[in-house]
Amino acid sequence: MHRTPGIADLLYAYANGDMDPVEHAARVLEEIRRWEPKVNAFISLEDPELVLEAAEDAGKRWKRGEARPLEGILVGVKDNISTSFLPTTAASRMLDPYVPPYNATVVDRLLERGAIIHGKLNLDEFAMGSTGEFSAFGPTRNPWSLDRVPGGSSSGSGACLAYAGCDGALGSDTGGSVRLPAAYTATVGLKPTYGLVSRRGLIPYGNSLEQISPMARSVRDVALLLEAIAGWDPGDATSLRTEAPSLSGLKPAEPGEVRVCVPRGLPELAEEPVRKAFYSLLERLESEGASVGEVEMRGVERALPAYYTIALAEAASNLARYDGTLYPMRGESGEYWRYIAQARGRGFGFEVKKRILMGVYVLSEGYRDEYYVAATRLRRLVRDEVLRATRGCILATPASPVMPPRLGERIGDPLKLYAMDAYTVIANLAGVPALVQPAGFHEGLPIGVQFMAGRLGEPQLIRLGLLVEELTGLAEVVAG
Amino acid sequence: MKARIGLEIHVQLSEAGTKLFCNCDSEYRRYRPNENVCPVCLGLPGALPVPGKRPVELALAAALALNCEPPRALVFTRKHYFYPDLPKNYQITQFEKVGGSPVCTGGYLDYLSPDDWEWRRVRIRRINLEEDPGRTSYEGSILSSRYAYVDYNRSGVPLLEIVTEPDLKSPRDARVMVEYLLLTLEYLGATNPRLEGVFRVDANVSLEGGERVEIKNIGSTLDVERALRYEINRQRLVLERGGKVERETRHWDAERGVTKPLRYKEEEEEYLYFPDPDLPPVLITRDLLEAAREKVAEWSPRRVYEEILGLGVKREVAWSITSVPAAARTYLAGVKSGGDPGILARIVGVDLKGELREQGRDPYNPGNWPEPGKLAELSRLVAKGEYTYDAVKGLVLPKLAANPEAPLEELLPEKVEDLEPLVEEVLKEEEKAVKDYLGGKKKALNYLVGAVMRKARKRALDPRRARELLLKRLEAMKTGA
Ligand SMILES: [Zn+2]
Numbered sequence: 001m002h003r004t005p006g007i008a009d010l011l012y013a014y015a016n017g018d019m020d021p022v023e024h025a026a027r028v029l030e031e032i033r034r035w036e037p038k039v040n041a042f043i044s045l046e047d048p049e050l051v052l053e054a055a056e057d058a059g060k061r062w063k064r065g066e067a068r069p070l071e072g073i074l075v076g077v078k079d080n081i082s083t084s085f086l087p088t089t090a091a092s093r094m095l096d097p098y099v100p101p102y103n104a105t106v107v108d109r110l111l112e113r114g115a116i117i118h119g120k121l122n123l124d125e126f127a128m129g130s131t132g133e134f135s136a137f138g139p140t141r142n143p144w145s146l147d148r149v150p151g152g153s154s155s156g157s158g159a160c161l162a163y164a165g166c167d168g169a170l171g172s173d174t175g176g177s178v179r180l181p182a183a184y185t186a187t188v189g190l191k192p193t194y195g196l197v198s199r200r201g202l203i204p205y206g207n208s209l210e211q212i213s214p215m216a217r218s219v220r221d222v223a224l225l226l227e228a229i230a231g232w233d234p235g236d237a238t239s240l241r242t243e244a245p246s247l248s249g250l251k252p253a254e255p256g257e258v259r260v261c262v263p264r265g266l267p268e269l270a271e272e273p274v275r276k277a278f279y280s281l282l283e284r285l286e287s288e289g290a291s292v293g294e295v296e297m298r299g300v301e302r303a304l305p306a307y308y309t310i311a312l313a314e315a316a317s318n319l320a321r322y323d324g325t326l327y328p329m330r331g332e333s334g335e336y337w338r339y340i341a342q343a344r345g346r347g348f349g350f351e352v353k354k355r356i357l358m359g360v361y362v363l364s365e366g367y368r369d370e371y372y373v374a375a376t377r378l379r380r381l382v383r384d385e386v387l388r389a390t391r392g393c394i395l396a397t398p399a400s401p402v403m404p405p406r407l408g409e410r411i412g413d414p415l416k417l418y419a420m421d422a423y424t425v426i427a428n429l430a431g432v433p434a435l436v437q438p439a440g441f442h443e444g445l446p447i448g449v450q451f452m453a454g455r456l457g458e459p460q461l462i463r464l465g466l467l468v469e470e471l472t473g474l475a476e477v478v479a480g
Numbered sequence: 481m482k483a484r485i486g487l488e489i490h491v492q493l494s495e496a497g498t499k500l501f502c503n504c505d506s507e508y509r510r511y512r513p514n515e516n517v518c519p520v521c522l523g524l525p526g527a528l529p530v531p532g533k534r535p536v537e538l539a540l541a542a543a544l545a546l547n548c549e550p551p552r553a554l555v556f557t558r559k560h561y562f563y564p565d566l567p568k569n570y571q572i573t574q575f576e577k578v579g580g581s582p583v584c585t586g587g588y589l590d591y592l593s594p595d596d597w598e599w600r601r602v603r604i605r606r607i608n609l610e611e612d613p614g615r616t617s618y619e620g621s622i623l624s625s626r627y628a629y630v631d632y633n634r635s636g637v638p639l640l641e642i643v644t645e646p647d648l649k650s651p652r653d654a655r656v657m658v659e660y661l662l663l664t665l666e667y668l669g670a671t672n673p674r675l676e677g678v679f680r681v682d683a684n685v686s687l688e689g690g691e692r693v694e695i696k697n698i699g700s701t702l703d704v705e706r707a708l709r710y711e712i713n714r715q716r717l718v719l720e721r722g723g724k725v726e727r728e729t730r731h732w733d734a735e736r737g738v739t740k741p742l743r744y745k746e747e748e749e750e751y752l753y754f755p756d757p758d759l760p761p762v763l764i765t766r767d768l769l770e771a772a773r774e775k776v777a778e779w780s781p782r783r784v785y786e787e788i789l790g791l792g793v794k795r796e797v798a799w800s801i802t803s804v805p806a807a808a809r810t811y812l813a814g815v816k817s818g819g820d821p822g823i824l825a826r827i828v829g830v831d832l833k834g835e836l837r838e839q840g841r842d843p844y845n846p847g848n849w850p851e852p853g854k855l856a857e858l859s860r861l862v863a864k865g866e867y868t869y870d871a872v873k874g875l876v877l878p879k880l881a882a883n884p885e886a887p888l889e890e891l892l893p894e895k896v897e898d899l900e901p902l903v904e905e906v907l908k909e910e911e912k913a914v915k916d917y918l919g920g921k922k923k924a925l926n927y928l929v930g931a932v933m934r935k936a937r938k939r940a941l942d943p944r945r946a947r948e949l950l951l952k953r954l955e956a957m958k959t960g961a
Contacts, residue, residue, distance in 0.1 A: 088525075090525070100524065100525075100526070101519060101524070102519050199528065200526065200527070200528050201526040201527075202526050203525040204525070206757075207757035207758050208757035234530065235530060237529065237531065237758060237760055238758060238759075314757055316752070317560060317570055320562070320568065320569035320570055321523050321567060321568045321569050323562065323569060325564065325567075325630065326522065326523075326524075326567065336564065340562060363752040363753075363754055365750055368753075368754075372754060373578065
């Protein structure tokens with residue numbers, strides 16, 4: 001384990017002339033060259049010459065005093081977020097190599113603020129997975145332990161941060177997809193309030209649940225990225241008409257003003273090392289003067305089936321468009337139905353096909369009320385419980401019930417696989433923000449903690465996160 | 481045998497300006513294939529639909545014009561089916577179940593039947609606001625074509641699906657209703673019913689003692705009548721022969737003028753309906769509602785028709801004016817600026833409209849109508865007796881139809897102030913006719929009047945005065961003076 005400068009440090013160093021963006025970019029490219037053959041965090045990489053040229057332009061802007069908020073910062077973008085300058089595959093053969101004719105709104109916002117997008121990051125196909133193993137481009141490995149997964153579905157986002165192959169990363173979080181990777185790679189992931197960040201350009205999995213979410217190696221850096229991408233987008237009808245929150249200047253919370261509560265019974269679902277790290281962090285907070293309590297929450301134990309029912313229904317619908325007409329994977333039969341079946345049969349991986357079938361099932365006439373409609377009812381219940389509970393305190397849970405699994409360990413058993421999301425799906429069902437950051441290590445493997453606030457409670461989460469960082473000292477750490 | 485007919489009418493909001501969920505053009509016919517598209521209407525991954533303001537306003541106005549109770553919010557629902565020109569393989573439409581909320585769930589339309597001048601009523605069951613799919617074409621036939629060519633220019637065009645209750649009594653009744661409905665939507669500025677493919681009709685028809693049969697693919701109001709007439713005859717023959725009319729869906733073949741079996745409706749199709757998570761409910765605010773109410777109240781076929789009737793115009797002429805919105809606007813503005821209501825109605829509703837048609841100029845195009853003040857002036861000249869209606873009709877209207885911008889002074893014929901020299905000339909030249917008249921052939925007078933008119937050439941002349949003058953002179957000749 002060692003430390004490496006994060007976004008805030010780099011901006012400071014660029015501003016003072018202590019570091020040159022070209023020098024930094026060259027170092028990041030070198031890390032990628034060294035680690036990528038082992039880790040497989042990227043699906044496509046920008047031409048190194050172009051990256052260095054962009055860094056050179058950034059350097060000039062800093063010298064001229066024209067630097068923008070993220071000038072010269074290297075940000076990797078999950079490959080389900082549309083870029084017109086690099087293919088966007090969603091890690092599926094179906095879209096290899098699809099180059100969108102437009103940029104996602106968040107990509108435009110990053111570029112306008114001077115960030116350099118130097119590659120597209122690996123993921124579970126169409127973001128369906130919790131380990132990063134369901135990618136058509138091969139699994140991503142965890143830089144902290146190469147025989148383990150980095151968590152999914154934003155597997156490449158967590159992994160590239162953990163080996164310093166990027167300064168920041170964008171992931172997407174439908175049910176924990178940036179928070180599991182954050183937990184498993186000792187990085188930070190923040191799933192924003194639903195609607196705070198535009199989804200325009202995000203290849204959808206579960207539209208009503210997901211948000212494009214920033215990842216970085218410190219809470220401060222995640223705040224900087226979120227500030228850059230958040231805010232109303234007229235191109236997304238679900239985006240909130242709020243201004244981008246001011247987050248980067250926030251100070252750590254005073255322990256005395258912090259109120260944390262733990263949903264009763266939830267941490268007990270976790271493995272022992274996770275539980276231990278979780279409670280010892282809470283004790284530390286309490287000893288500093290924070291109030292730590294418990295809260296009763298009805299229905300959260302049924303959050304997982306409600307989440308999967310809704311996500312899979314939406315996914316089955318979203319994936320209907322891939323029929324071999326407009327996208328790279330084709331069929332060859334002259335017969336319409338056979339042609340579609342060929343394209344979809346070849347284009348989708350096994351897990352995606354499985355989820356489509358389940359999604360169609362829960363929406364079918366005769367089953368819809370029992371599954372889809374029931375799940376939306378349960379969702380409202382969970383949402384109301386979360387909104388009630390977060391009115392008085394910040395909810396704390398472990399980020400994942402398990403330590404980072406070995407490759408192949410979880411994907412054979414869907415129930416075990418889906419159970420990895422037990423803590424994270426709650427925030428997606430409720431539409432509230434959730435932050436995952438390192439809580440500690442066990443036998444060299446990272447363990448994460450999750451905090452959830454009420455809607456638009458991002459500033460509270462950032463301030464608590466900064467305090468926790470001070471207590472754990474776990475910021476800007478990288479593997480190796 | 482009594483027929484019960486219900487219709488499902490799909491009408492594009494061709495005048496909305498934009499597609500339903502993106503800024504592409506609602507009038508796609510002027511583009512080359514796949515030029516009027518963007519990521520949203522191509523359904524590209526990550527592209528998000530955003531409800532357009534105008535399509536929503538127009539749909540709401542249509543719902544109010546059809547006397548629907550407006551919903552508190554519009555909810556859009558995904559309807560899934562695989563089809564080559566449906567880019568997402570689901571259509572964003574509306575549905576009354578699974579949390580959906582269509583723009584209308586019950587209303588009615590009173591429509592005028594120009595056959596007996598009665599107002600009739602059809603109940604509206606539901607109206608959905610939805611997106612039109614693209615279109616597929618083939619080289620030659622679908623079987624021989626090497627490729628299916630998909631054009632997405634139409635994809636996403638706002639479409640109203642209007643479903644009636646089975647209240648219509650005859651094929652003619654159904655046609656009259658559809659025509660009135662289209663006119664109502666045209667008055668709202670929602671659609672141009674004359675565009676190719678702008679509306680399509682499916683019809684349900686059942687006879688006493690038979691099952692309900694659905695006819696798909698009817699593309700014109702004339703064909704609504706033809707298809708239903710054919711189908712009712714077909715069903716009647718089946719029943720008269722003691723057969724059974726099965727519940728089925730048939731296809732209207734306009735070229736052959738027959739309905740053909742399409743498929744048996746054995747079970748409901750599986751559309752996997754659920755509310756589109758990309759589209760939060762569109763709240764119907766008080767402002768939105770007020771704007772729509774005003775639009776409906778100020779300008780509707782019924783209002784216009786009754787206003788014209790109130791001016792003492794015959795209903796045939798009043799309806800002729802009402803049925804062409806550009807004519808109605810011209811007429812009412814002309815009356816307002818002092819035109820003679822009766823004469824103006826004849827000009828607008830009968831002769832100028834006829835002249836426009838004659839010359840192949842579209843009477844629905846407001847640009848083809850002269851400025852209302854000009855027509856008002858013309859009607860006043862006739863009313864004052866300065867010109868005869870026939871002179872205006874014969875000499876002015878054809879020129880106005882050809883060039884509505886032409887100034888009236890240049891069009892009005894020079895008047896023959898002094899008739900006597902013309903009459904004298906004719907009496908001198910037409911010796912035979914004069915002799916005939918004097919010999920007792922009264923009809924010769926008509927010929928002489930015609931001769932005077934011919935001599936006037938293009939100048940305006942009142943034939944009654946010519947006749948009077950001729951008579952006076954001829955009587956004088958008779959008495960030998
Ligand atoms: Zn478009």
